[in-house]
Amino acid sequence: MKKIINDVASVEEQMIQGLVKAAPDMLRKLEYGTIVVRAQRKQGQVALVSGGGSGHEPAHAGYVGKGMLDCAVAGTVFTSPTPDQVLEGIKAVATDQGVLCVVKNYTGDIMNFEMAVEMAADEGIKAEYVVVNDDVAVKDSLYTTGRRGVAGTILVHKIAGAKAEEGADLKAVKEVAEKVIANVRTMGMAIAPCTVPAAGKPGFELAEDEMEIGIGIHGEPGTHREKLASADTIAKMLVDHILADIDYKGQEIVLIVNGMGATPLMELYIVNNFVHDYLTKQGITIYDTMVGNYMTSIEMAGFSLTLLRLDDEMKSLYDAKAHTLAWKK
Amino acid sequence: MKKIINDVASVEEQMIQGLVKAAPDMLRKLEYGTIVVRAQRKQGQVALVSGGGSGHEPAHAGYVGKGMLDCAVAGTVFTSPTPDQVLEGIKAVATDQGVLCVVKNYTGDIMNFEMAVEMAADEGIKAEYVVVNDDVAVKDSLYTTGRRGVAGTILVHKIAGAKAEEGADLKAVKEVAEKVIANVRTMGMAIAPCTVPAAGKPGFELAEDEMEIGIGIHGEPGTHREKLASADTIAKMLVDHILADIDYKGQEIVLIVNGMGATPLMELYIVNNFVHDYLTKQGITIYDTMVGNYMTSIEMAGFSLTLLRLDDEMKSLYDAKAHTLAWKK
Numbered sequence: 001m002k003k004i005i006n007d008v009a010s011v012e013e014q015m016i017q018g019l020v021k022a023a024p025d026m027l028r029k030l031e032y033g034t035i036v037v038r039a040q041r042k043q044g045q046v047a048l049v050s051g052g053g054s055g056h057e058p059a060h061a062g063y064v065g066k067g068m069l070d071c072a073v074a075g076t077v078f079t080s081p082t083p084d085q086v087l088e089g090i091k092a093v094a095t096d097q098g099v100l101c102v103v104k105n106y107t108g109d110i111m112n113f114e115m116a117v118e119m120a121a122d123e124g125i126k127a128e129y130v131v132v133n134d135d136v137a138v139k140d141s142l143y144t145t146g147r148r149g150v151a152g153t154i155l156v157h158k159i160a161g162a163k164a165e166e167g168a169d170l171k172a173v174k175e176v177a178e179k180v181i182a183n184v185r186t187m188g189m190a191i192a193p194c195t196v197p198a199a200g201k202p203g204f205e206l207a208e209d210e211m212e213i214g215i216g217i218h219g220e221p222g223t224h225r226e227k228l229a230s231a232d233t234i235a236k237m238l239v240d241h242i243l244a245d246i247d248y249k250g251q252e253i254v255l256i257v258n259g260m261g262a263t264p265l266m267e268l269y270i271v272n273n274f275v276h277d278y279l280t281k282q283g284i285t286i287y288d289t290m291v292g293n294y295m296t297s298i299e300m301a302g303f304s305l306t307l308l309r310l311d312d313e314m315k316s317l318y319d320a321k322a323h324t325l326a327w328k329k
Numbered sequence: 330m331k332k333i334i335n336d337v338a339s340v341e342e343q344m345i346q347g348l349v350k351a352a353p354d355m356l357r358k359l360e361y362g363t364i365v366v367r368a369q370r371k372q373g374q375v376a377l378v379s380g381g382g383s384g385h386e387p388a389h390a391g392y393v394g395k396g397m398l399d400c401a402v403a404g405t406v407f408t409s410p411t412p413d414q415v416l417e418g419i420k421a422v423a424t425d426q427g428v429l430c431v432v433k434n435y436t437g438d439i440m441n442f443e444m445a446v447e448m449a450a451d452e453g454i455k456a457e458y459v460v461v462n463d464d465v466a467v468k469d470s471l472y473t474t475g476r477r478g479v480a481g482t483i484l485v486h487k488i489a490g491a492k493a494e495e496g497a498d499l500k501a502v503k504e505v506a507e508k509v510i511a512n513v514r515t516m517g518m519a520i521a522p523c524t525v526p527a528a529g530k531p532g533f534e535l536a537e538d539e540m541e542i543g544i545g546i547h548g549e550p551g552t553h554r555e556k557l558a559s560a561d562t563i564a565k566m567l568v569d570h571i572l573a574d575i576d577y578k579g580q581e582i583v584l585i586v587n588g589m590g591a592t593p594l595m596e597l598y599i600v601n602n603f604v605h606d607y608l609t610k611q612g613i614t615i616y617d618t619m620v621g622n623y624m625t626s627i628e629m630a631g632f633s634l635t636l637l638r639l640d641d642e643m644k645s646l647y648d649a650k651a652h653t654l655a656w657k658k
Contacts, residue, residue, distance in 0.1 A: 002520050002537060004596040004632065006559045014560075015595050018602030022586075022618040057594035191331050194593075208331060230335045231343075257351075262591035264523075264628045265386035266344050267333040273347030289351040291654075293622070299593045299630070303333065325620075 001200045008197045012054045012076050019061050023325055026065055030092055033085040034074040036061040037092050042070055046164040046173045047093040050102040050157060051086065052109050053078040055196070055298045056217060062326030063154060068161035069102075069324070077196050077298070078218045080108035086116030090127055098126030098170040102156050102177060104149025105133040126170060130177045132156055134186040134306065136245045137214030137222045148216050151258040151295035151306045152184035155318070158327065162317035180314065185245050187238045188304030190215045190260060191228060194297050213237060217260070217297045217304075231267065232274040238305045239278055248307055252285045254318060256306035261296035263303055268292070271303055279307075287315065294326065330529045337526045341383045341405050348390050352654055355394055359421055362414040363403040365390040366421050371399055375493040375502045376422040379431040379486060380415065381438050382407040384525070384627045385546060387655035392483060396651030397490035398431075406525050406627070407547045409437035415445035419456055427455030427499040429506060431485050433478025434462040455499060459506045461485055463515040463635065465574045466543030466551045477545050480587040480624035480635045481513035484647070487656065491649035509643065514574050516567040517633030519544045519589060520557060523626050542566060546589075546626045546633075560596065561603040567634045568607055577636055581614045583647060585635035590625035592632055597621070600632055608636075616644065623655065 005011050016034040020027045028039045034054065050060045051073030060072035070093040075081035081089075090099050099120065103113045113129050120127040133144075134152030141148055160177035168176075191211045193202035203219035206212060211234070214222025229237075243249075257272045259265070268291050279286060287310055295304075310318065334340050345363040349356045357368045363383065379389045380402030389401035399422040404410035410418075419428050428449065432442045442458050449456040462473075463481030470477055489506035497505075520540045522531035532548035535541060540563070543551025558566075572578075586601045588594070597620050608615060616639055624633070639647065 002557065002630075004520060004560045004563065004592065005599055006561055011595065011599065014602045015598040018598035018600065018605070018620075021605040022598070022601055022620045055595065057598065062594075191333065228331065231333045232335055234333065261593045262628060262630070263333065264590045264625065265391075265622065266340065266384065266627060269344045269347035269351070269386065270334055270340065271347065272351055273343045276347070276350040291347075291351045293594065296593065298595060299591060301331075301591070301628070 001195050003197060005197060011197045012074060015054065016061060016074060019325065030088060032088045035071065035085060035089045036064050037071045038064060041093060043095060044097060045095060045167055046097045046170050047095050047099045048102060048157065048161050048164055049073065049089050049093060049099055051081050051089065052104050053080060056295050058326030059154060059295045063157045063324050065322065065324030067165050067320055067322030068157045068327060077198065080106065080112045083112045083115035083119060086113055087119045090116060090120045090125060094125045100160065100170060100173050100177060101127065101129035102153065102160065103129050103131050104153055105131050105146055106143045106148065107145065128170060128174055130174060130181060132181055134184045135216065136185050136242055137187050141216060142220045143218065150186045150188065150217050151256055151304050152186045152308065154294050155184055155254065155308050156180045158322060159314050159317040161322065162320035165320065176313065176317065180308065183309040184306060185242045186304050186306040187241050188215050188302060189213045189234055189238065190300050190302030192262065192301035193219055194261065194300035215302065217295060219297060219300060231270045235271045235274045236278060239275060242305065242307055246309065248309055249283050251309045252287045253310060254308040255286050255289045256294060257291045258295055258304045258306060259293040260300040260302040261293060262299040262301040268303055275305060330524050332526060334526060340526045341403060344383065345390060345403060359417060361417045364400065364414060364418045365393050366400045367393060370422060372424060373426060374424060374496055375426045375499050376424050376428045377431060377486065377490050377493055378402065378418050378422060378428055380410050380418065381433050382409060385624050388483060388624045391655030392486045392653050394651065394653030396494050396649055397486045397653050397656060406527065409435065409441045412441045412444035412448060415442055416448045419445060419449045419454060423454045429489065429499060429502050430456065430458035431482065431489065431506065432458050432460050433482050434460050434475055435472045435477065436474065457499060457503055459503060459510060461510055463513045464545065465514050465571055466516050470545060471549045472547065479515045479517065479546050480585055480633050481515045481637065483623050484513055484583065484637050485509045487651060488643050488646040490651065491646035494649065505642065505646065509637065512638040513635060514571045515633050515635040516570050517544050517631060518542045518563055518567060519629050519631030521591065521630035522548055523590065523629035544631065546624060548626060548629060560599045564600045564603045564634065565607060568604060571634065571636055575638065577638055578612050580638045581616045582639060583637040584615050584618045585623060586620045587624055587633045587635060588622040589629040589631040590622060591628040591630040597632055604634060
């Protein structure tokens with residue numbers, strides 16, 4: 001394993017400390033666990049909490065800040081945070097308006113966030129959660145019942161975060177989060193694996209001429225393996241799979257071309273060159289495009305495509321100003 | 330070679346097209362070559378032109394937009410654009426206030442930008458250039474006389490770009506660019522090479538337990554190779570080398586922890602965790618920190634550290650609003 005780290009045991013802690021030190025006026029790390037909150041605690045508005053295993057940087061701590069999350073709770077790499085860690089996060093940001101947790105659909109995350117929400121209720125905190133399941137690749141997976149939650153999650157953070165910032169109540173923030181979830185779809189692929197530090201070796205192997213289609217953000221198997229094809233062929237395959245699930249024709253969308261961690265921007269832009277034209281030809285209007293590393297799998301090489309169908313409310317919330325490490329507007 | 334591309338010959342063209350399609354309201358590609366300009370041409374202010382070989386994405390086209398560059402001229406991967414390509418770029422954005430070219434110190438770039446500036450002068454365009462040479466690793470290199478220009482270049486774009494946007498004249502914009510150059514230093518390292526598409530194989534090889542210290546952004550040799558060390562040990566080595574060149578003690582700085590393309594954010598934040606504390610302990614005040622992929626070498630794995638000593642003028646220009654694909658403020 002060749003990594004720029006100090007030791008395996010301190011990866012998550014030192015990473016989160018280093019992230020907070022990149023914006024010490026904006027972010028604060030709780031003493032208890034790898035939990036990041038806004039330096040200025042919000043008052044009188046719904047607070048948003050998200051999280052999951054580490055290894056998806058900049059998700060989720062990179063989305064903590066004005067207009068998005070109030071708190072990100074990170075577990076160890078590719079492992080859900082514990083219920084008490086999530087509870088600590090909830091308690092650190094809860095307001096009288098309540099807390100909405102945004103959870104990616106993995107069995108461990110669902111179980112632990114659900115338990116934390118119940119524990120918060122026992123302490124008198126109004127907390128609810130939504131489950132993001134945007135990955136159209138597989139119906140069930142190694143780690144999920146139902147579809148996995150992947151890069152579309154950050155659009156839930158953005159849009160529900162903006163709604164909370166407007167002062168909407170918990171019911172309205174949860175409703176708009178569920179609207180995003182209903183309208184966002186993602187599919188990904190990889191040409192090279194990543195190595196979980198504690199494992200010390202790649203999570204899977206691909207031959208020099210092979211790729212995995214429909215892969216998850218922990219390197220879970222996708223729909224199938226096949227010979228490496230051209231960027232356009234791969235991108236078409238992913239888009240077609242997404243469009244088979246939701247027909248985005250005639251709609252206005254946000255497009256994310258998301259790098260898995262080690263994919264150079266050169267390749268992501270080549271993918272965008274095809275996807276932009278291919279969607280446009282089908283009568284889909286691209287309202288905005290994001291190209292970069294937004295929801296990664298450590299240093300996996302590959303990309304995912306995310307499409308979100310917009311309505312006027314989502315568009316205006318998408319455009320609202322946000323200030324976090326990883327959101328670029 | 331395992332890459333997500335279509336064919337080697339179209340990499341640069343399709344990449345630049347895909348980049349422009351990520352922000353079609355903001356950017357435009359010239360017909361002639363891989364040259365990106367602002368969609369709205371600036372009037373009555375100094376125009377900024379930069380560029381160099383492709384393969385350093387988001388540099389330089391990712392820095393075209395309000396408050397930074399007016400034009401980025403890209404050559405093929407790791408190869409300077411030709412003088413006539415640079416001239417096309419200059420002509421496409423030139424104003425009556427003139428043009429400042431920001432050139433990284435490589436023999437080919439200097440030669441071609443210098444020639445383009447002379448050709449522009451023949452056509453009645455007031456054009457000048459500055460040379461960025463922030464890399465403290467080696468005095469001369471395979472491709473340079475004197476120090477190489479690397480990630481510090483984007484701070485020249487930012488600060489000189491803001492100065493131009495204020496309406497300063499060519500002399501003043503050039504002076505502030507030279508002030509940044511005088512105060513910015515960088516050093517980098519790599520644990521894994523990149524592959525130039527046209528070459529089809531990695532530019533160099535490193536053993537599983539080896540790293541290259543002082544490497545350039547084309548994989549040029551650095552100061553030496555040694556056994557892979559801990560993140561903190563590597564970061565200290567780079568910082569000490571930089572501080573030996575400029576004593577930043579007691580100063581206020583901008584810090585860039587720059588990924589080389591395939592380095593996960595996890596590792597960059599672990600590096601920042603050390604560097605932040607190490608600089609602070611030496612009485613250096615970190616005014617702002619940027620962590621991410623700003624000046625890359627395709628999919629090389631490694632990072633560089635950049636320190637810029639600020640004064641009040643540079644600080645205010647650094648803070649000025651900019652709107653480009655890759656600048657995050």
